[in-house]
Each structure stands twice: as C-alpha cells, then as structure tokens.
Amino acid sequence: MWNHELNLFLAKKARELFPGVLIIFGGPHISARVEEFLGQNPFIDVVVRGEGEVTFAELLIKFLDGRDFSKVAGIVFRHHLTNECIRTADRQLSDVNQLPSPYLTGLYDDLLDHREEIEY
Numbered sequence: 001m002w003n004h005e006l007n008l009f010l011a012k013k014a015r016e017l018f019p020g021v022l023i024i025f026g027g028p029h030i031s032a033r034v035e036e037f038l039g040q041n042p043f044i045d046v047v048v049r050g051e052g053e054v055t056f057a058e059l060l061i062k063f064l065d066g067r068d069f070s071k072v073a074g075i076v077f078r079h080h081l082t083n084e085c086i087r088t089a090d091r092q093l094s095d096v097n098q099l100p101s102p103y104l105t106g107l108y109d110d111l112l113d114h115r116e117e118i119e120y
Helices: 004-017 031-040 053-064 109-113
Strands: 024-026 046-048 075-078 085-087
Touching (some): 031 046, 031 085, 046 053
Antiparallel strands (some): 075 085
8 A cells, every 4th residue: 555656657657658558456445446446547447356366367367368357256347448347246255275375485585585685
C-alpha cells in the first residue's frame, strides 16, 4: 500500500508507451471498491479480489490465449472491446500450503547473500 500512487503512475505510463500491455492491480486497499477504482483509473485492465497467486497465473494464460477473462474467478475486469466492467464469481481461498514460498524454496537466497546492507 505504501507504493500505491507510484504503481498507478507507472501503470498509466506503461499504457501510454505500450497500449496492448495487460495491467493488473490488486491488494486489500482496493478490493472493496473495485468498480469505482477501475472507473477512476481507465488504464487498468483487471483488479484481483482476494488472494492472487492462482488468479494471476490464470490471467496470464487467458491473456496469451485471447484475452477472455470471463472464466477467471476472483476478478473485476474491463472488457477489452466494450470497456464494460465485469465482476466474476468469488474465488475460494487456496490452501496456502499448496503454494511454494519464495523464502523456503531459496528463491531470494542469492539476492540476499549479495546485499551487505540488508540485515535479516
């Protein structure tokens, strides 16, 4: 949430530079008022409601497969042709134990090992 305004600025600039880019937002600070948020930010394509790990992966696949997000649960999206905001069914919370942790899998180990100024 601390970088929300910066993310909005970067997303708007990305839309200007790359009109076909897929812009996805999410987070607890916008999930309750998604349609209003999309109305205020017409450069955003999709807002993920709730947990986003599985939803984000599905969105990327659907984007590559023709941009039909209507079957992706847990989102509100702007239809790329009609500009209509569409809310899909809620997504049940995934079992977090099924999702690999980037910390436990060692994804960040190399990065952290080479940053002397980071204390952990």
